[in-house]
Amino acid sequence: MYVRHLTRLAQLTTLGIGGVADAVVEFGEARAFDQVVEFVRGRGGRPVTLGGGSNVLAADDGCRQPVVRVRTRGLRVRDAPDGGGVLITAEAGHPLQELVDTTVAECLTGMETLTGIPGTVGATPVQNVGAYGQEVGDTLTEVQAWDWAANRAVTFDAAACRLGHRSSMFKGSSRWTILRVTFRLTRSKLSRPMDYGMVTEALGVAPGTRVPLAEAAQAVLAVRRAKGMILDPGDPDSRSAGSVFLSPAVDAARAAALRSRGASVHDFPDGSTRVSASWLIRESGFVLNQPLAPGIRVSGKQFTLVAEGAATARAFAEAAAIVAARVERRTGVTLRPELDLFGTEPVYQRLRDRGSGRNGAENRRCCQNF
């Protein structure tokens, strides 16, 4: 275990935004977690857990609670005892990209389109991470965590995690630090059927086609790179948190109308049909590279927000509020934040208050808990 005092959260987040945290407690060995618990207990209250910092907007005034940064690594791969595929248990700090690479190399299908998503495995159940037709909920079987309210280790099966579209019971709560995650994958050299237009176009195959795992992953990476959705220090558009907003759910009539206008509309495992937030942002008249607030602009490749220079959380939240307000005015659709708002900034309220839907409520809770 390693404690860093007075550390800028900007150094620990992909947006490069965030004030000073009083204490950041890092641990790279599972057996050191007892010391982490002791340290946090000594400070009273609950910590905030951080992985790769790729889905958070950290407040300019930083954080007084201890920040627990999970850096453990390791994979355990074995045949499922019931004969149903292969189980992989990953330590929470293991990079998601390395897990996906392992599944592709081992001819295990179920995670190949999650390639290119930054961050740690431990964060994946938090918002049921997903992309291009797959999400963690398709393969997740078990989460082992520390419960800071009950002060004990707990294990949840997939149903107990209450996974939804980019949501779960973990999202917006500081109650649990996830320590280990187990997935069940299927042995196959072929991917799941490829359904996303941009990916099937890159592959040159018809929707529904299964392709070799490595080809599926390469096609997804190419699509992501073109959209600036890969972290690349040489890319000025990669100071980002990915999608700032959730793709909003639409009813069948609206989905049909949007599809007829060329919108990117997809069905999700939770039964919802959703329109891409970036398509709505483009339709609302924003243009690539458009400055929105000091240090914040629309990406040069995709309709999401990126930071540059001395960007602040306040400016980012203001920019997001400007985008959401115009989208609502022009399209009647409410955008809610996907990224987690860490800490308190008065302008966060404008984002939290958008609509009264479930995700809005979750994000409000998230902010109160920090």
Ligand SMILES: Cc1cc2nc3c(=O)[nH]c(=O)nc-3n(C[C@H](O)[C@H](O)[C@H](O)COP(=O)(O)OP(=O)(O)OC[C@H]3O[C@@H](n4cnc5c(N)ncnc54)[C@H](O)[C@@H]3O)c2cc1C
């Ligand atoms: C360029 C880019 C592209 C992206 N593309 C996608 C995408 O396609 N699909 C997608 O779903 N997301 C995407 N994201 C968002 C992000 O990468 C994922 O949400 C990822 O899972 C976050 O992992 P992290 O380790 O960085 O988590 P962090 O950003 O550190 O934390 C995110 C949340 O999870 C919590 N958390 C983190 N680790 C733990 C833990 N061990 N226990 C309990 N809580 C924890 C934090 O408290 C926080 O609330 C993208 C981000 C970027 C920058």
